[in-house]
Amino acid sequence: MPDRVFREYDLWLTIDQPLFVGGPPDPMSEFHSPVARIGGRAVIPGTSVKGALRSQLERLLIQQAARNPVFRPCIPFPFSRLSADEHTLVRAGVYRGGACEYGKGPICPACYFLGCQSLPGFVMVPYLEADKDPEPAYAAARDRATSAVHRGFNRNVEVMPPGTTFRGVLRILIEDQQRKWTLGREREHLEPNTDSWLRELSHEERHVDRLIDKYVVEPLKSICSIGGKVSTGHGWVRGALEVKLRSEVAV
Numbered sequence: 667m668p669d670r671v672f673r674e675y676d677l678w679l680t681i682d683q684p685l686f687v688g689g690p691p692d693p694m695s696e697f698h699s700p701v702a703r704i705g706g707r708a709v710i711p712g713t714s715v716k717g718a719l720r721s722q723l724e725r726l727l728i729q730q731a732a733r734n735p736v737f738r739p740c741i742p743f744p745f746s747r748l749s750a751d752e753h754t755l756v757r758a759g760v761y762r763g764g765a766c767e768y769g770k771g772p773i774c775p776a777c778y779f780l781g782c783q784s785l786p787g788f789v790m791v792p793y794l795e796a797d798k799d800p801e802p803a804y805a806a807a808r809d810r811a812t813s814a815v816h817r818g819f820n821r822n823v824e825v826m827p828p829g830t831t832f833r834g835v836l837r838i839l840i841e842d843q844q845r846k847w848t849l850g851r852e853r854e855h856l857e858p859n860t861d862s863w864l865r866e867l868s869h870e871e872r873h874v875d876r877l878i879d880k881y882v883v884e885p886l887k888s889i890c891s892i893g894g895k896v897s898t899g900h901g902w903v904r905g906a907l908e909v910k911l912r913s914e915v916a917v
């Protein structure tokens with residue numbers, strides 16, 4: 667008798683313009699800004715995919731919160747680290763506050779799916795592996811007076827070329843019999859009210875297929891930027907992220 671059931675989804679994204687998603691600075695790399703790599707292969711890190719998914723999910727929840735504040739998402743940083751603008755959004759009631767913490771009252775729907783401090787969620791976001799190698803892109807700083815390129819100021823960066831396809835497999839926990847966790851239900855053996863937002867959903871709305879579609883698949887498909895370099899045009903994804911059910915696995 668398997669005690670955990672997951673659903674797996676193929677994720678893939680083909681880019682139609684150069685994409686830069688940086689990794690940590692690498693002293694061995696000739697590039698000032700190398701792309702992220704895992705095991706030598708260029709990737710979009712799981713943290714970047716998760717951040718992009720989370721921001722789409724927040725947009726959906728903020729819309730729902732206009733009718734029912736229980737759907738308000740948190741800002742996933744400690745309250746003390748929020749910026750002045752973020753404090754304004756909290757005061758305006760757009761977000762409920764800093765990062766949800768397990769044991770300190772109900773958690774928000776975004777953290778139910780994606781996890782929060784000391785409490786994992788149901789969705790395991792993968793890194794996406796590229797099918798091509800990165801290429802150099804030259805970012806030159808120009809002298810404002812002469813328009814000449816500054817000598818010695820030619821900091822080269824790597825980018826992923828158009829036509830690159832990134833792939834990964836997203837896993838969603840459907841049921842964990844040992845821990846008494848079932849997607850769409852309040853988790854047993856946790857502090858009471860932790861998942862109380864689910865009480866606002868109808869029986870139909872709590873159905874696994876509907877929950878996954880609305881709160882995971884649709885937000886994934888609506889991702890239009892990934893990574894932190896959108897302002898330089900290197901993090902904007904025009905091709906949509908594709909999502910397809912692969913299988914249900916029991917382990």
Ligand SMILES: [Zn+2]
Pocket residue numbers: 739740741765766773774775776777778782
């Ligand atoms: Zn939260």
